[in-house]
Amino acid sequence: MNGSRTAVTWKTSLQKQKGIMTEEKIYPKVVILGIGNLLLGDEGIGIHFIQTLDKDYLRHHNAETIDGGLCPEFASLVEDASKLIIVDAVKGGKPPGTTYRLSVDDVTAGLSPANLSLHYANILDSLKLLQKLGKGPQETVILGIEPQNMDWGLKLSAEVQEKLPELQAILSREI
Amino acid sequence: MKELNINVHHVTRVEGHGNITVNARNGKLEEIIWSIPESPRFFEAMFRGRSYEDVTWMTPRICGICSIAHSTASIQATEAAFGVEISEQTLLLRKLLFHAETLQSHVLHFYFLAAPDFLGVGSVFPLVDTHTEVVLRALRLKKLANDLADLIGGRKTHPLTCVVGGFAKLPEVSELKAMRQKLVQAMDDMQETVKLFKGLEIPNFTRETEYIALKDPKEYAFINGDIASTDTGSTSINSYLDITNEFCVPHSTAKFSKHNRDSYMVGALARFNNNARQLSPAAQKAAEELGLKAICHNPYMISIAQIVETIHVIEDAINLIDKLTVRGLRGEKPPVKVRAGRGIGAVEAPRGILFHDYTYDDKGILVNANCVIPTNQNHNNIQKDMETLVPEIIDQSQEEITLRLEMLVRAYDPCISCSTHFLKVKFTQ
Numbered sequence: 241m242n243g244s245r246t247a248v249t250w251k252t253s254l255q256k257q258k259g260i261m262t263e264e265k266i267y268p269k270v271v272i273l274g275i276g277n278l279l280l281g282d283e284g285i286g287i288h289f290i291q292t293l294d295k296d297y298l299r300h301h302n303a304e305t306i307d308g309g310l311c312p313e314f315a316s317l318v319e320d321a322s323k324l325i326i327v328d329a330v331k332g333g334k335p336p337g338t339t340y341r342l343s344v345d346d347v348t349a350g351l352s353p354a355n356l357s358l359h360y361a362n363i364l365d366s367l368k369l370l371q372k373l374g375k376g377p378q379e380t381v382i383l384g385i386e387p388q389n390m391d392w393g394l395k396l397s398a399e400v401q402e403k404l405p406e407l408q409a410i411l412s413r414e415i
Numbered sequence: 416m417k418e419l420n421i422n423v424h425h426v427t428r429v430e431g432h433g434n435i436t437v438n439a440r441n442g443k444l445e446e447i448i449w450s451i452p453e454s455p456r457f458f459e460a461m462f463r464g465r466s467y468e469d470v471t472w473m474t475p476r477i478c479g480i481c482s483i484a485h486s487t488a489s490i491q492a493t494e495a496a497f498g499v500e501i502s503e504q505t506l507l508l509r510k511l512l513f514h515a516e517t518l519q520s521h522v523l524h525f526y527f528l529a530a531p532d533f534l535g536v537g538s539v540f541p542l543v544d545t546h547t548e549v550v551l552r553a554l555r556l557k558k559l560a561n562d563l564a565d566l567i568g569g570r571k572t573h574p575l576t577c578v579v580g581g582f583a584k585l586p587e588v589s590e591l592k593a594m595r596q597k598l599v600q601a602m603d604d605m606q607e608t609v610k611l612f613k614g615l616e617i618p619n620f621t622r623e624t625e626y627i628a629l630k631d632p633k634e635y636a637f638i639n640g641d642i643a644s645t646d647t648g649s650t651s652i653n654s655y656l657d658i659t660n661e662f663c664v665p666h667s668t669a670k671f672s673k674h675n676r677d678s679y680m681v682g683a684l685a686r687f688n689n690n691a692r693q694l695s696p697a698a699q700k701a702a703e704e705l706g707l708k709a710i711c712h713n714p715y716m717i718s719i720a721q722i723v724e725t726i727h728v729i730e731d732a733i734n735l736i737d738k739l740t741v742r743g744l745r746g747e748k749p750p751v752k753v754r755a756g757r758g759i760g761a762v763e764a765p766r767g768i769l770f771h772d773y774t775y776d777d778k779g780i781l782v783n784a785n786c787v788i789p790t791n792q793n794h795n796n797i798q799k800d801m802e803t804l805v806p807e808i809i810d811q812s813q814e815e816i817t818l819r820l821e822m823l824v825r826a827y828d829p830c831i832s833c834s835t836h837f838l839k840v841k842f843t844q
Binding site: 277278279306307308309310311313315316317319365368369372373392394 | 458460461473476478482523527539540543544547550551557561570571572573
């Protein structure tokens with residue numbers, strides 16, 4: 241991963257406890273932005289997913305999660321990130337439970353006014369705005385799972401739930 | 416003779432989808448329709464059968480922009496049902512958190528969604544090159560609002576700490592003091608905002624209507640008070656159904672409302688028209704500079720009323736922090752005793768008055784719910800504005816008429832539906 245504008249010094253927790261520092265490693269800041277609606281089943285994949293992540297593991301890798309929920313404007317949330325990982329439900333026409341790793345170019349290439357969700361327009365606009373201002377993440381990836389059910393409900397479908405570990409594995413390769 | 420055929424599907428720079436249709440033949444207007452094609456969400460049905468604790472964390476998820484408003488209205492409805500009295504500290508913190516959302520939403524609207532219209536560009540992007548400092552200022556103000564929401568609500572979006580009876584986590588006094596400093600600095604940004612908008616041309620259009628907002632004799636109301644109408648005076652929030660009178664129309668999935676006239680307006684201008692004298696000194700000065708006087712009947716001035724309110728909430732947030740730091744913060748156990756009953760919560764969301772009406776059984780399980788959102792109360796007023804506006808500007812080109820109508824819709828800052836946004840991808844080979 242390139243870029244270290246907001247890099248920090250990292251120590252293992254054991255070394256921290258012992259008050260010694262024998263090794264230093266620099267990680268650029270990663271923001272994992274979960275988006276979606278927790279009230280609408282698999283629509284809330286992004287939020288359910290970030291709640292499963294190990295906070296200590298993330299902290300050691302200078303990564304933080306943001307529960308973006310339904311927020312329509314993301315520029316002010318992610319402007320200090322070196323890398324942005326968006327996690328959301330992705331309808332790509334594949335079987336429910338299919339995991340995706342997409343670039344911003346993958347998303348914009350396939351979008352047309354007919355299938356462009358307004359909220360996604362806002363997300364892409366936020367990124368474009370930051371880019372024009374010379375701020376924001378140098379790299380953005382979108383991770384997601386094909387939803388099964390986006391009706392009322394607080395739980396993920398079984399098809400999606402069982403794929404969360406697979407998505408965690410994909411995430412671990414990104415940070 | 417004039418022919419018009421305007422079909423705007425999905426007005427841009429608003430939250431959700433709304434359509435404008437205008438047809439004229441041989442100079443005669445045949446049809447003007449503001450329609451909402453989105454499916455209703457019926458979240459109330461989902462809340463039924465759940466405990467009050469579940470309702471408390473679920474309601475902020477109804478909307479991404481008004482999540483603090485939904486949270487506050489929900490908690491206040493539950494507290495009214497159970498007869499819970501909150502402490503002075505909780506009231507101060509609740510007002511402070513509420514200001515964060517007003518700030519978040521208003522800045523988003525008047526800078527990112529409305530300003531491009533007044534500056535003659537199609538979106539905020541060209542402004543990065545021509546008005547770089549304006550865009551940076553907008554982002555600074557938005558970040559400040561996010562940080563304030565995070566400090567009091569525990570999260571930048573969808574608050575976490577607000578519970579029935581109080582707060583589950585309190586900020587540190589040192590954090591409040593640091594926030595105070597940032598708010599004081601933000602007043603400079605708002606002075607520059609006033610200077611910018613003072614120089615912009617706001618469309619001149621007038622249609623008298625009724626304005627409805629909360630009114631509190633003690634202060635410019637956001638989370639307390641009665642329902643005030645510029646036509647009929649004050650009514651208790653418990654009689655909100657006599658005000659909202661929701662009804663269905665064939666061309667829209669969203670409900671429409673009316674009270675004393677054909678339609679009424681809620682939101683920043685309705686609040687200003689009812690409560691302008693209670694604004695903070697700096698906000699009153701800004702209103703004067705921007706040419707906003709109560710009662711103002713120009714809906715394009717809603718963005719200007721939002722700027723005035725933003726100055727008010729920053730100034731009031733500083734005062735609230737001063738009160739909290741002088742008192743000192745102490746942990747309180749929210750005194751909640753469940754009982755059967757009905758309670759109504761009413762707050763001024765950024766877009767206008769919002770009602771949550773709950774009935775609980777004696778175990779604290781919700782048996783009935785009704786939520787009336789501000790944008791639905793404004794739809795009928797948008798429709799009536801269009802019916803008056805189009806004949807006045809019918810001599811202009813179709814493109815100009817379309818732009819004026821889109822600007823009118825955007826002025827209301829409608830939040831039609833922000834409850835879904837999954838990503839649809841069409842893979843290209």
